[in-house]
Amino acid sequence: MARWPELIGRRRAARNESADALPPGAAASDAAVLLDVFPEPLLLLDGVIVLVANDAARQLFGAYLDGEDVRLAIRHPQATALLSGTREGPVAIGGLGNPDRRWEMAVTTLADGRRLVRLEDRSSAQAGERMRTDFVANASHELRTPLSALIGFIETLEDANGADEGPIRARFLGIMGTEARRMQHLIDDLMSLSRIEADRFVAPRDAIDLAALARIACAEIEGGGKAGGRIRCTLEAPQAMVHGDRAQLLQLLHNVIGNALKYGRPGSEVAVSVATADGNVIVAVRDEGEGIPAELIPRLTERFYRVDPGRSRSLGGTGLGLAIVKHVVERHRGRLDITSVVGTGTTLTVTLPLALIP
């Protein structure tokens, strides 16, 4: 396997010696060190041969790149046109690594004639655009599903009016109640989402004690009877004051703890902790569930995104919980981190700036 790199190395070394007095290979290794710093995939080319690929590029394409023809790795016709000079300007290409990712590729010619290929990940921008168009479709789909169930049962009930059909009627009414409440939840969630978004630029000003609020949220959820004593609330700080909106922060805690209860294994513990560190309040909620694959974590806060659609819907989720959490955290100038180990569980951490209250 080593023949191409060695060969190119020699060819390049010969050229370097004739051009200037740099020791052979020094420029390339300098470039390699420099390029590795950048997070986006970068390739340094001599003609069409890859001289140096940085860490990100090697991760994307595999380790074979050095000394190979760049067209082997980037096969997209637009990219070929750009590399051969028949096309100008950056091009949008897909199909590098994961088929869903979209990249913008730009080629810059350096002063010494070598070329630098830069690949910029545009998947999230594209996903954002798609999300907006998908939102209406998703929302109407989510609203229509319970509605069609309701209409179906109403039609059936019109026929099931015999004297001995009481149990059937009761069962149908029960289902109808569940479906109607699901729709109500969904509309409530949609409305809070748009309310939070509307006050996005208005920083909340009330002084809220997150430790106390976490205790209240845990008590409310346990009181609702769905937790079954699974919540363990640890308040490391006796008081954790933030500037906040009480209702929104309470909803955040409800959503996060509710998710942990839903997706944790039955009977497993959900650990809620509130601590202060470096001028921040850190609220962490850990569950012991199946965990979430790392590549799906960025999508969790998308509206109506579900890791496992069937399961989440059967648990009564609206698909908006984490979208609300994200917006509340953003409005409170905080940060949301989700870490997960598949098979072990997920930890969701909300970091909010500690309020300086005299």
Add this chain to the structure above:
Amino acid sequence: MAMATGHILKSFDEDLAELRALVAQMGGLAEEAIDGAIAALANRDTEAAAAIVEGDRTLDRLEAELERQVVRLIALRAPLADDLREILAALKIAGVIERIGDYAKNIAKRVPLLLDSRGIEPLSILPAMARATAEMVHDALDAFAARDPDAALKVCAQDRVVDDFYNSLFRALLTYMMENPHTISASTHLLFIAKNLERIGDHATNIAEMVHFAATGEQVAERGRGADTLAPVAA
């Protein structure tokens, strides 16, 4: 690889690199043709479909160019061992990619005939099948680029997924045609498209087998076949 250093004639190495780059370039065009043909079908975009049919000429031209280069290389350099394997694999893979391009073109050609097929439910399975197929082609070409025999074997295993898609689509379309006889013409076109995709999957496996052969010198063992749709059904 047996060879640890380059050849004495450096231009031979450059010729080989050019050959591999040409194969990859053809592969890129074929991948785009598959994606484009299915997108054109899903969007009922006859213009895009026509562009794909037209674009197939580039693939034919590149294949002819590659053939010329292979003949020249063999005639001038009399390559041996892994060089010969690599050159022959490039030639055969180019032929297969050209076929894949033809199948994509064939799919694109059917787009104008399917403009009013919106109601046909099995149509919604086709994009998922196309995706699985395109992924196979993509992975096979990645294995070729990396000279990675293990990645090539993984591609062969993926063919089962595409075959399963085809079998389920076949059954779904058959049922659909029986229930809605007025859609028989459109459904038949869809069936041909599914068959084309299934063939593309087979060809991706061929590429992977050749990559494996070029890298190791060993043929891939005959793989076990999935359920055979042509086998008589036990009544």
